[in-house]
Amino acid sequence: ELKVEQNPLFLSMQEGKNYTIYCNYSTTSDRLYWYRQDPGKSLESLFVLLSNGAVKQEGRLMASLDTKARLSTLHITAAVHDLSATYFCAGENTGTASKLTFGTGTRLQVTL
Amino acid sequence: DGGITQSPKYLFRKEGQNVTLSCEQNLNHDAMYWYRQDPGQGLRLIYYSQIVNDFQKGDIAEGYSVSREKKESFPLTVTSAQKNPTAFYLCASSIGPRGRKNTEAFFGQGTRLTVV
Numbered sequence: 001e002l003k004v005e006q007n008p009l010f011l012s013m014q015e016g017k018n019y020t021i022y023c024n025y026s027t028t029s030d031r032l033y034w035y036r037q038d039p040g041k042s043l044e045s046l047f048v049l050l051s052n053g054a055v056k057q058e059g060r061l062m063a064s065l066d067t068k069a070r071l072s073t074l075h076i077t078a079a080v081h082d083l084s085a086t087y088f089c090a091g092e093n094t095g096t097a098s099k100l101t102f103g104t105g106t107r108l109q110v111t112l
Numbered sequence: 113d114g115g116i117t118q119s120p121k122y123l124f125r126k127e128g129q130n131v132t133l134s135c136e137q138n139l140n141h142d143a144m145y146w147y148r149q150d151p152g153q154g155l156r157l158i159y160y161s162q163i164v165n166d167f168q169k170g171d172i173a174e175g176y177s178v179s180r181e182k183k184e185s186f187p188l189t190v191t192s193a194q195k196n197p198t199a200f201y202l203c204a205s206s207i208g209p210r211g212r213k214n215t216e217a218f219f220g221q222g223t224r225l226t227v228v
């Protein structure tokens with residue numbers, strides 16, 4: 001059974017700083033997903049990482065996947081207040097049915 | 113516009129009452145999912161369906177029931193057997209098994225259920 005762990009659970013950072021959120025998963029996962037959730041809102045898809053070594057970037061966010069280490073990272077460059085949200089990674093249980101297993105989330109707070 | 117629509121946005125349930133949450137999608141997706149989110153926590157899978165007329169239990173199915181009579185619709189019933197139903201419920205859909213290269217899930221806006 002796939003288990004997904006994120007750390008840190010909470011991150012307070014100043015504007016302009018860089019930081020990385022880590023996502024470890026327990027068994028083979030074909031794909032890794034990153035989502036953003038604003039308070040009281042739904043989940044917005046950020047990145048889909050489909051293979052080992054995949055790297056995707058959108059603005060100040062960059063996600064990568066290392067399937068051998070069973071690790072994905074979400075790197076934040078020069079944080080701005082608008083990035084304050086909760087970020088979830090999710091791994092995919094493949095086989096007879098495809099379903100996502102989510103980490104507990106990282107609540108990011110960017111302060112001025 | 114294509115998307116996933118959940119209703120209602122807010123729902124109040126009395127003790128011992130069954131309530132049904134609606135989820136409709138017009139994305140032509142085969143797979144649909146129901147997740148529960150408790151405050152400050154991640155998402156836990158309740159039920160999922162890969163095709164019409166078929167569905168599977170997720171990690172926390174007890175006290176819930178679903179049906180999948182149409183491709184577009186996947187309603188969730190929270191029964192009186194669910195002892196702690198207060199939570200945020202999210203419905204999602206994805207292409208499903210035929211989308212082997214990318215099974216990205218898209219989410220509805222959620223239903224916040226409160227027991228009164």
